[in-house]
Amino acid sequence: MITPPPRVDAGIFQRVLDRMPDPAGRSEAAALESELATTFGAAHAVTVSSGTAALHTALVACGIGAGDEVLLPAATVMMTVAAVQESGAHPIFVDAAPGGGMDLHDLQSKITERTRAILAVHLGGRCDGVRELAALATHRRLMLIEDACQAQGSRHHGQLAGTMGDVGCFSLKDGKIYAAGEGGYLLTDDPVIAARAAAYRTHWSIPADGQAAGSRLGRNYRLPELSAALARHHLTGFETALARRRAQAALLVDLVGDLPGLQTIGSGAGEEPNGYSALWRLTLADPRAFAVHLVQAGVPNSVGSFGLCAASAHPACQALNPAPCPAAEHMIDHLLAVVLSAADTEQDLRIRAKTIQREATAWTQQTA
Structure with missing residues (x-):
């Protein structure tokens, strides 16, 4: 709960x-x-x-x-x-x-x-x-x-x-x-x-x-x-807030379940992440467009809501003459990082999970 x-x-x-x-x-x-x-x-x-x-x-x-x-x-x-x-x-x-x-x-x-x-x-x-x-x-x-x-x-x-x-x-x-x-x-x-x-x-x-x-x-x-x-x-309530965020992220990942086009990003060796965001790797067609589409459907996420992209490809960084970083660019372009907040209830997360399932399924059908 x-x-x-x-x-x-x-x-x-x-x-x-x-x-x-x-x-x-x-x-x-x-x-x-x-x-x-x-x-x-x-x-x-x-x-x-x-x-x-x-x-x-x-x-x-x-x-x-x-x-x-x-x-x-x-x-x-x-x-x-x-x-x-x-x-x-x-x-x-x-x-x-x-x-x-x-x-x-x-x-x-x-x-x-x-x-x-x-x-x-x-x-x-x-x-x-x-x-x-x-x-x-x-x-x-x-x-x-x-x-x-x-x-x-x-x-x-x-x-x-x-x-x-x-x-x-x-x-x-x-x-x-x-x-x-x-x-x-x-x-x-x-x-x-x-x-x-x-x-x-x-x-x-x-x-x-x-x-x-x-x-x-x-x-x-x-x-x-x-x-x-x-x-x-x-x-004084940090540990409680940390446990809440981890529970929120874990619940959302669990509710979305095994869904074609979304691969859960698990923890690496020795990692104990704080659950800042629920994370998936998108294998859907045109993943950045899908992230934007999810925002419009009510699921805020880092790429769709804030335009997150690799710094080497960001317009504001081009004056720095950055070398291409293809792995980072691909990773961010295919990232789904759902934004969570302390105010998100279990019901909020259930609605969000259903939205992700519905929109991912529809996206796959439309781009097949």
């Missing part, structure tokens, strides 16, 4: 409003950082205003900037690419391995003297190959940054997503398993990265890395106190 999410007591907001302006500063955000570090087993947590801000801040905190190259999967979202470009570095797209992670052979062939970091993206809550990436990064003396915005609670060989590299980046946007409407945070065990991130997200108004306050330019990437209060409230 899918349990509904708990309601939020509006009193948590009133308590924050009652003490604003607070001369002591960011008490909710500071408390949240301590609680995040404890909950997810990291030495340091730094809150920021969004998942994209977390990625940009992590890159800057790792010393990555103009003239540097960052290797990242072609199978990613545009926010990841934008963060790399915003740092001044050049994104280099890596093709996909059969399991969905980065192709290590293609990655190694693209390492140059300008390469400074690998940015792993755990799309759909999957962490395929990240342990191998961590070993490679260590061997080649590269930073490993994890985009775990869709992977809160996912594990790879027992280790939490976002804690396997030098720094992990997360989003608190609505729709995420752990959310606060908007916001983000970084997890790291490196005190230097943490200090730089904290300084950068608040216009370098505090010292870091031996550099005085105000000696560098930074950004206003602060997490608002109201968002921090909501994030603190939801953090």
Whole structure:
């Protein structure tokens, strides 16, 4: 049975409003950082205003900037690419391995003297190959940054997503398993990265890395106190929310069943995904058109709703002169990632499953 999410007591907001302006500063955000570090087993947590801000801040905190190259999967979202470009570095797209992670052979062939970091993206809550990436990064003396915005609670060989590299980046946007409407945070065990991130997200108004306050330019990437209060409230129910999302994804896959044209994407070796989305590989004719068609029939999904495509083929990335990444392009073009939310009930999922069954069957008949 899918349990509904708990309601939020509006009193948590009133308590924050009652003490604003607070001369002591960011008490909710500071408390949240301590609680995040404890909950997810990291030495340091730094809150920021969004998942994209977390990625940009992590890159800057790792010393990555103009003239540097960052290797990242072609199978990613545009926010990841934008963060790399915003740092001044050049994104280099890596093709996909059969399991969905980065192709290590293609990655190694693209390492140059300008390469400074690998940015792993755990799309759909999957962490395929990240342990191998961590070993490679260590061997080649590269930073490993994890985009775990869709992977809160996912594990790879027992280790939490976002804690396997030098720094992990997360989003608190609505729709995420752990959310606060908007916001983000970084997890790291490196005190230097943490200090730089904290300084950068608040216009370098505090010292870091031996550099005085105000000696560098930074950004206003602060997490608002109201968002921090909501994030603190939801953090106490994270394990329940994680179990709910996993149950939702598993139920939808089970309800759709063995359907021609849809192949369930199972977990890889050592993977414990968070159930961020219910995932299938489409073998239907014109799969991207089918994904769009499903949206019109009431089934939101990443390709049909948001136009997800491999970065190497995305119009916004063509000015970067990307090398073709055919495996990643094929993988995304044939992906059905059904969007789930905490509000989806068992009845909602039953209706969605029937819609997928009906529309896939009709699509097969029409294109036969």
